[in-house]
Amino acid sequence: MTNQTYLAYDFPLLSVLWTMLAFALWVLWFFLLFKIIFDIFRDDDLSGWGKAGWLAFVVLLPFLGVFVYLIARGKGMGRRELEQAREQRQQMDAYVRETAAGRPSAAEELAKLSAMRDRGDITDEDFQRAKELVLTDYAPQAPTPPAPPTAPPPGDGGPS
Template identity: 90%
Template structure:
């Protein structure tokens, strides 16, 4: 009674690849099985007895049950997946719209600024600057401040032109 011990170098590379393939197919099989079981319970068109029947068929005879379910109800399964995705998207969009912080309108902002100015919380100059920001959609003016330049003259400054003569 000797037991044979297999070491890592006794397991050929092709056997490793076949083992990995078998494991991947096993995982895919369970994914498909659970997807079908969830689809059975998600379907609103089936009554309770039909759901129990399909579930018993898929659990007791899994290969035949899954094969028959995919043939009979496969198109509906894809349609229900699409409807569920659309419903989740609609709910997410609704949630985002309801919870998004909306910016107050310019009129509301100006009313708040006027109230602050009337209470004396801000000066008239601060009010004018804030009003300008509100009216320009909160973006400060990017134009350069006017520079003090000399007005153009008709005669050039002395020493720049031809000598009188």
């Protein structure tokens, strides 16, 4: 007889569940720890010494530091996170507005061209060419099919 040990007998189902729970709590603990560290650096109301003190407290005495931070400054964490989300949203909206307003629409460009033609600044021929350019630039481009391969002409002097 060999002296084999089976993992299933040494590590029953309840132990697997407790291990999974411990691992999940460990991951949550690190998530909370890093969230607090990021909140310390995000807070503009804290001075440099205040940030250094809270950071040292949270890093050197993690359990006590995290719980004291949550009790003392936990309500402000949510407000700071909401403010940051609002600022990011406003910046994104401003970027989208700036980018969308950067180029006039085809209708606006055609109206300008028509006004230039009516004033006599451009000829009808120039208007038609510019109109085609505007309309082809704003229209969805159809993919161009690849050119079929051409065979070399007979008798090109190649090897026979």
